[in-house]
Amino acid sequence: xxxxxxxxxxxxxxxxxxxxxxxxxxxxxxxxxxxxxxxxxxxxxxxxxxxxxxxxxxxxxxxxxxxxxxxxxxxxxxxxxxxxxxxxxxxxxxxxxxxxxxxxxxxxxxxxxxxxxxxxxxxxxxxxxxxxxxxxxxxxxxxxxxxxxxxxxxxxxxxxxxxxxxxxxxxxxxxxxxxxxxxxxxxxxxxxxxxxxxxxxxxxxxxxxxxxxxxxxxxxxxxxxxxxxxxxxxxxxxxxxxxxxxxxxxxxxxxxxxxxxxxxxxxxxxxxxxxxxxxxxxxxxxxxxxxxxxxxxxxxxxxxxxxxxxxxxxxxxxxxxxxxxxxxxxxxxxxxxxxxxxxxxxxxxxxxxxxxxxxxxxxxxxxxxxxxxxxxxxxxxxxxxxxxxxxxxxxxxxxxxxxxxxxxxxxxxxxxxxxxxxxxxxxxxxxxxxxxxxxxxxxxxxxxxxxxxxxxxxxxxxxxxxxxxxxxxxxxxxxxxxxxxxxxxxxxxxxxxxxxxxxxxxxxxxxxxxxxxxxxxxxxxx
Amino acid sequence: xxxxxxxxxxxxxxxxxxxxxxxxxxxxxxxxxxxxxxxxxxxxxxxxxxxxxxxxxxxxxxxxxxxxxxxxxxxxxxxxxxxxxxxxxxxxxxxxxxxxxxxxxxxxxxxxxxxxxxxxxxxxxxxxxxxxxxxxxxxxxxxxxxxxxxxxxxxxxxxxxxxxxxxxxxxxxxxxxxxxxxxxx
Numbered sequence: 001x002x003x004x005x006x007x008x009x010x011x012x013x014x015x016x017x018x019x020x021x022x023x024x025x026x027x028x029x030x031x032x033x034x035x036x037x038x039x040x041x042x043x044x045x046x047x048x049x050x051x052x053x054x055x056x057x058x059x060x061x062x063x064x065x066x067x068x069x070x071x072x073x074x075x076x077x078x079x080x081x082x083x084x085x086x087x088x089x090x091x092x093x094x095x096x097x098x099x100x101x102x103x104x105x106x107x108x109x110x111x112x113x114x115x116x117x118x119x120x121x122x123x124x125x126x127x128x129x130x131x132x133x134x135x136x137x138x139x140x141x142x143x144x145x146x147x148x149x150x151x152x153x154x155x156x157x158x159x160x161x162x163x164x165x166x167x168x169x170x171x172x173x174x175x176x177x178x179x180x181x182x183x184x185x186x187x188x189x190x191x192x193x194x195x196x197x198x199x200x201x202x203x204x205x206x207x208x209x210x211x212x213x214x215x216x217x218x219x220x221x222x223x224x225x226x227x228x229x230x231x232x233x234x235x236x237x238x239x240x241x242x243x244x245x246x247x248x249x250x251x252x253x254x255x256x257x258x259x260x261x262x263x264x265x266x267x268x269x270x271x272x273x274x275x276x277x278x279x280x281x282x283x284x285x286x287x288x289x290x291x292x293x294x295x296x297x298x299x300x301x302x303x304x305x306x307x308x309x310x311x312x313x314x315x316x317x318x319x320x321x322x323x324x325x326x327x328x329x330x331x332x333x334x335x336x337x338x339x340x341x342x343x344x345x346x347x348x349x350x351x352x353x354x355x356x357x358x359x360x361x362x363x364x365x366x367x368x369x370x371x372x373x374x375x376x377x378x379x380x381x382x383x384x385x386x387x388x389x390x391x392x393x394x395x396x397x398x399x400x401x402x403x404x405x406x407x408x409x410x411x412x413x414x415x416x417x418x419x420x421x422x423x424x425x426x427x428x429x430x431x432x433x434x435x436x437x438x439x440x441x442x443x444x445x446x447x448x449x450x451x452x453x454x455x456x457x458x459x460x461x462x463x464x465x466x467x468x469x470x471x472x473x474x475x476x477x478x479x480x481x482x483x484x485x486x487x488x489x490x491x492x493x494x495x496x497x498x499x500x501x502x503x504x505x506x507x508x509x510x511x512x513x514x515x516x517x518x519x520x521x522x523x524x525x526x
Numbered sequence: 527x528x529x530x531x532x533x534x535x536x537x538x539x540x541x542x543x544x545x546x547x548x549x550x551x552x553x554x555x556x557x558x559x560x561x562x563x564x565x566x567x568x569x570x571x572x573x574x575x576x577x578x579x580x581x582x583x584x585x586x587x588x589x590x591x592x593x594x595x596x597x598x599x600x601x602x603x604x605x606x607x608x609x610x611x612x613x614x615x616x617x618x619x620x621x622x623x624x625x626x627x628x629x630x631x632x633x634x635x636x637x638x639x640x641x642x643x644x645x646x647x648x649x650x651x652x653x654x655x656x657x658x659x660x661x662x663x664x665x666x667x668x669x670x671x672x673x674x675x676x677x678x679x680x681x682x683x684x685x686x687x688x689x690x691x692x693x694x695x696x697x698x699x700x701x702x703x704x705x706x707x708x709x710x711x
Contacts, residue, residue, distance in 0.1 A: 108531050151596075176538045184531040214542050218549025230698060233553060236636050237595060237693030244556050248549060309642065 015516055023118070026110035027516060028095045033413070034117050035092025036406075040482070042084030042124065043399075047475050049077040054437075054471040057464050060456055070454035071139035072131065078142025082260065083167050084124050086394065089402045090263040091116075091174045094202045096413065098178060100507035100514065101196045103187025103523045108180040116173035123166035130156035141452060143253070146234035146245040150226045157227065161220045168213045175206035175213075182206075187506070189525035193284060196505055200287050201266030204294045208255045208262070211298075216252040219245065243308050250301035258297045261393065262290055264361075264401030265332060268354045270505070271408050272336050275351035276343030277502040282335040289328035289335075296325050306377045315374045322372040326365065333362055348500075349423040353404030356396055356431055364392030367442065382452070385445025391438045395474075396431075403430070403481065410485070411499045415513030416492035422484050429477035436470025580614035580677050587611075590619060591689035598694045599626050600633060600661075605668065613675040616651065620668045621690065625661035633659045635669075635690045644686045647676040655690060 015021050015030065022034060052073045056064050065073070095113065099106055107113050130137040135154035138144070149157060182203050186195070195203075222233040222245075232238025234245045265286075273280040280286070302310060302318040310318075336358050345351070367389040371377050380386060411417050440463035445451075449460045456464065495512040506525075510518045588611050590604035601624040611617045625631055635655040639645040650656075654669035661667065675686075 109535070172542055176535065176542075179538055180531050180534045183534050184528065210538055210541050211545055214545035215549040215552075218546050218552075222550070222553075232698075236691065237634055237695055238698060239636070241556070241560075244553065247556060248552055251549075251552070311643065 024114070026106075026114050028099050028107045028110070028113065029413075029514065029516065031107075031113050031117050032092045032094075032096030035088045035095060035120075038117070038120055039085050039089035039092060039402075040485075042080050042088070044478065044482070045128070046077050046080035046085055047478060049073045049080070050471060051475050053077060054468040056454055057456070058468040059465070060458055060461050062455060065454070067454045068136060068139060071141075071452075072137040074452060075138045075141055075144075076127070076131070079127065079138075080124070081394070082142060082256070083164075084120075086260045086398050086402070087171060088120060090202075090205070090260070090398075091171070093198075093263065093267070093402070093405055093409075094174075094178055097409065097507060098181060098199055098202060099185070100510065100518055101199050101505055102182065102185065102190060103506050103519045103525065104181060104185035105517060105520050107177050108185055109177045112173050113177050116170045116177065119166050119170040119173075123163045123170065126159050126166070127163040130159045133159070143249060144223075145249070146223060146226065146242055150223050150234060153227070158224065161224045164220045165217055168217045171209050172213050175209035178202055178206040179210070187519070187522040187525050193287070194525065196266075197269040197280070197283070197286055198263065198266035201262045201264075201290055204290050205259050205262045208259050208294055208297065212252045212255040212259075215248065216256075219248045219252065222248075243305075246305045246308060247301070250304045251298075253304065254301040255294075255297045257390075257393075258293060260398045261361075262294070264357065264398050265290060267401045267405045267408075268336060268357050269339075271350045271354040271404055272339050272358075274408075274500050274502040274504070275348060275354075276340045276345050278339055278343040280335070281338035281341075282331070285331055286335055289331045292328040293325060296321060296328075300325065303372055303377070306374050307381050319372055319374045323369060326369055329365055333358060333365075348407075349418070349420065349427055350404045350408035352424065352427045352431075353400045353407065356427070357400045357404065360396030360400070360434070361393055364389060364394075364397055367392065380445065382450055383445040384441040384449045384451055387451050388438050388441035388445055391441070395438065396434050400430070400434075406485065408500075409507075410488055411495035412507060412510075412512050412514055414489050414492075415495055415511075416488050417495050417499075418484055418488040418492065422480065422487075426477055426480045426484060429480065430474060433470050433474030433477055437467050437474055438470075440464075440467050440470075579616065579674070583612040583614035583675075583677055584681075585610060585612055586675065586679070586683065587685045588617075588619075589685070589687045590621070591687055592621060593689065593691040595691050595693045598633070598692055600624060600631070600692060600694075601626055601666075602690075602692045611675065613647075613679050614677045616672060616674050619671045619673070619688075621654065621671070622666070623659065623661070623669055623692070624666035625663060628663045629696075630660065630662050631694060631696045633661070633692050634695045635659070635692045638689045638691070640687045640689065641683065644675075644679065644683050647679040648686070648688075649674050649676065658695065 015027065016024065022030065025031060025034075052065060053070065056062075056070055095107065098104075127137075133154075133156045135156060137156055138149070138154065138160045140149040140153060140157075144160075182195070182199060192200075222231070225231040226233050226235055226240075232240040234240050234242050236242065269280055269286060300318055300322045302314060303322045306315055306318070340355075347355075367385065371380055371386065371389055407418055407423055444460045444463045444467075447460065449456050497511055498508045499512060500508075506519070506523060507514070509523070588609045590607055590609070592602045592604055594600065594602055601622070603622050605620040605622055609617065609619060621635075623633075637653070637655045639648055650671060650673045652670060652672040654671065659667070659669065671688075673688075
């Protein structure tokens with residue numbers, strides 16, 4: 001009798017068997033896993049491209065690749081890391097965690113969820129296939145400024161445009177799904193101001209995505225029309241304006257960089273709270289800080305283009321608006337520090353990554369403030385100082401927070417504890433690697449080394465060599481990360497439901513590994 | 527899916543479409559903004575004579591600069607590189623242009639003013655940049671500009687550069703239109 005019931009249960013509620021499970025799945029946990037693995041694959045591909053870049057820059061002069069190929073590596077590295085690694089990783093985490101954190105059985109639109117994942121492999125397949133096309137892959141940098149990306153672009157630019165359209169559609173669908181889920185499927189009793197901060201951070205991120213991804217789609221559509229249909233949006237000969245491209249791009253681009261950091265704020269808040277064994281300091285100020293950052297992100301875009309020749313009033317406005325962002329960001333950093341203050345802290349790997357996030361992201365924030373000073377920016381613009389700045393906020397910022405999240409929640413996903421000794425080794429190698437790679441870039445940038453060149457003047461040779469050594473250390477230690485994750489998936493010490501002593505929240509109330517279906521009946525939240 | 531979820535979904539989808547069209551709306555908005563404020567060295571393209579001559583003008587220097595875009599093979603030079611002018615008075619300048627190729631070609635000149643805050647005080651009664659230029663092989667021409675600086679030009683500006691970039695737009699012009707290209711803009 002019981003066997004029959006068991007079978008019946010499996011047939012309707014368990015995962016399907018075989019590979020088709022992953023193609024046809026509408027389960028938020030399956031789709032979260034797909035997103036995370038996809039993002040990891042892209043992280044390794046984009047990382048390999050970074051290794052090509054750093055290897056070429058090991059010494060001055062041209063050694064390994066041709067300048068044309070170097071430009072293609074630079075462009076694809078940027079595009080893949082932004083759209084292929086960081087964004088899908090956060091969407092994957094949202095898929096896994098948002099329904100479990102708000103006590104919902106699944107995402108609100110499960111079939112849309114499946115579609116928005118399965119668009120991604122095609123988008124990036126198209127983008128990567130351009131490497132093998134005549135004229136090579138896109139070579140105009142991830143910011144694809146027109147007319148470099150229109151009049152002077154290789155023929156593969158059309159494939160690039162198409163792939164940006166597809167990945168844009170994917171993120172728009174993903175964020176619609178997140179908002180509909182959060183707004184309509186919270187467990188009874190969970191008001192907005194009781195939501196876990198990761199859910200808050202994703203709600204805000206999803207609204208940002210909905211506001212700006214269509215603008216990116218518009219920008220690439222205009223490029224497509226300029227290239228193939230004889231329009232002149234960005235062509236001065238026909239009355240268009242190349243500077244307009246920069247305005248439209250950065251109107252998308254600045255909110256985009258917050259899209260890549262807001263979920264990290266949510267993750268860090270959870271982890272610090274757990275391992276400090278204290279309630280998070282200033283929950284509501286955290287929410288308001290994220291909202292202010294999101295709103296300000298729409299009025300600061302022109303700080304990316306101070307040198308195009310704007311009037312003084314505009315430069316002052318964008319300078320002050322940019323500096324204003326430091327206020328809510330400072331609130332967040334102080335709240336994290338205040339949460340740790342007098343906590344009984346233990347330093348498990350997620351906590352190590354989270355603390356490194358707070359320290360190193362703040363360094364990236366400070367160099368951002370330096371860049372916000374308009375007169376100084378004329379000196380720093382397009383130097384390695386900018387490269388150091390955005391890598392500090394993206395690698396030990398977004399990427400460290402993703403790694404922290406993986407270590408923090410992987411016992412819940414797999415039911416196994418990761419190897420604490422190996423993961424600490426991974427942390428320290430990454431921490432040293434990332435700083436050795438990017439810190440010297442501040443100095444060579446201030447000394448005047450321009451970005452995006454495959455060669456450089458002799459006086460920059462020493463620090464470039466150091467930077468390359470750090471990059472290879474960081475790159476190699478990610479192979480260790482892959483090994484640790486695989487080892488945890490295969491086996492390991494069994495995790496309890498709560499996993500961490502200080503962990504709070506609905507996702508820790510279900511078994512580890514989380515059953516295929518959770519919260520079929522909503523939990524009660526008080 | 528319940529009713530309220532459906533409503534959220536509809537609102538968000540409308541939001542996505544609105545933002546897509548907003549990105550295209552940015553194009554005219556940007557042009558209007560630049561023309562009103564004179565930012566980016568954009569000069570009002572209207573031929574309206576809004577400035578009347580006055581007797582109270584002051585002197586300033588105008589430099590003329592010409593550029594050829596990309597592979598534009600024409601000869602294109604200002605007849606005079608520098609001109610001493612007075613605000614509140616009409617002045618004429620000319621640019622020499624010659625089609626050096628053996629094909630009929632059409633060109634469009636795009637103006638720009640530096641410093642950009644001088645742009646709103648510069649009015650052009652007549653300018654070759656208002657029109658497309660069609661030249662037969664080997665043909666040459668003198669292209670006129672008739673302009674006036676408003677008296678209210680800020681006193682800090684004593685030197686204005688008026689620059690024209692000439693573009694080959696032969697491929698973009700309807701072949702039939704080549705013969706009557708004057709005044710298509």
